[in-house]
Amino acid sequence: MKSMKLPAPPCAEGNAQNTLEAPGRRKFLYRLGWGALVAGIAGQVFAAVRALIPNVLYEPPRTFKIGLPESFADGVTYLEDHRLFIGRDRLGLYAISAVCTHLGCTVKMMNLNQPELVKIGGKPTEILQEFHCPCHGSKYYGDGTNYAGPAPRPLDWFRLEVSPDDGQIIVDSSDTVHHDFRLKA
């Protein structure tokens, strides 16, 4: 009997090809799935670690130098960059913040035409200038004591010292001092 080889049906051919391609496709999808999973986990870990690192704050330094003592004459000098008044009287040097204690506007110094005698803390005190806030009208005597407007407290006074390195005055705005403070320099 004569045997006859029949050609494979078209669908059978396709199935054979599918069977050959399936392992490659499966491997590809498997890798794709793992890749997505690893990328997802890495993203979550990065976000968690990033949340622990604070954003950089560009705040001005709290301690800074302002120059040699002899560069400050008698009276009050305004340092705009630092929002600070440096005063010199017969007792020495002092620093008063120009930041209004109400909402932080910069106060302006007003030189009085003639010295005024006012009571500060129950003590008669002669003042030569006042500080006025342009924002909501707070007023301070020359020593920073508030006497009008919404300011809840006096202007801050900061500690001064002389740098042992170069003799310049160092202002420490993180250290507030009493109004009696003077740097003898």
Ligand code: FES
């Ligand atoms: S900020 Fe100075 S009075 Fe309000």
